[in-house]
Amino acid sequence: MLLKFLGKGGSGDGECPxxxxxxxxxYVVVGWRTETPRTVEIPHLLLGFAEPDTxxxxxxxxxxxxxxxxxxxxxxxxETVVRLGMEPHETAIEVSKAERTFYGATAAA
Incomplete structure (x- = not known):
């Protein structure tokens, strides 16, 4: 799997999702481990790194x-886990990348 780093953030010590x-x-999302299998916790700001129009x-x-x-x-x-360089309290999941096709409606005149 080829990976392109898009961004990180959420903690002040560099150990960020x-x-x-x-x-x-x-997309591969590296986040904080949770008690729920297949689920990570991420800061809201991480979604701002998604590629344009996705x-x-x-x-x-x-x-x-x-x-x-x-x-x-x-x-x-x-091999992918090693390349991600995760901290012990982090894990990674793969999710779909969807295209953004609707940006809202204009106000009625």
């Missing part, structure tokens, strides 16, 4: 504390 684009039109096409739940819970396919390939 990260977002990557893949060569298979998906969004993270995954089920997300707002925690109410500036983060989302995001679910996807766990990354288990050892």
């Amino acid at each position: 990260s977002l990557y684009a893949t060569d298979t039109s998906t 969004f993270v096409g995954a089920t997300m739940t707002d925690t109410g504390r500036g983060t989302f819970l995001v679910s996807g396919r766990p990354i288990t390939d050892s």
Whole structure:
């Protein structure tokens, strides 16, 4: 899997969740481990690194504390895991990359 780093953020110590684009039109999301399998926690700001005219096409739940819970396919390939350089409290999932096709309606005249 080829990875393109898009951005990271969410903590002040450099151990931040990260977002990557893949060569298979998906995103890899590195986030904080949760107790729910296949789910990571990420800061809201991480979604701002998505490629233009796309969004993270995954089920997300707002925690109410500036983060989302995001679910996807766990990354288990050892080569990819090593390249991601995750901290022990982090894990990675793969989610779809969806195209943004609607930007809202204009106000009625």
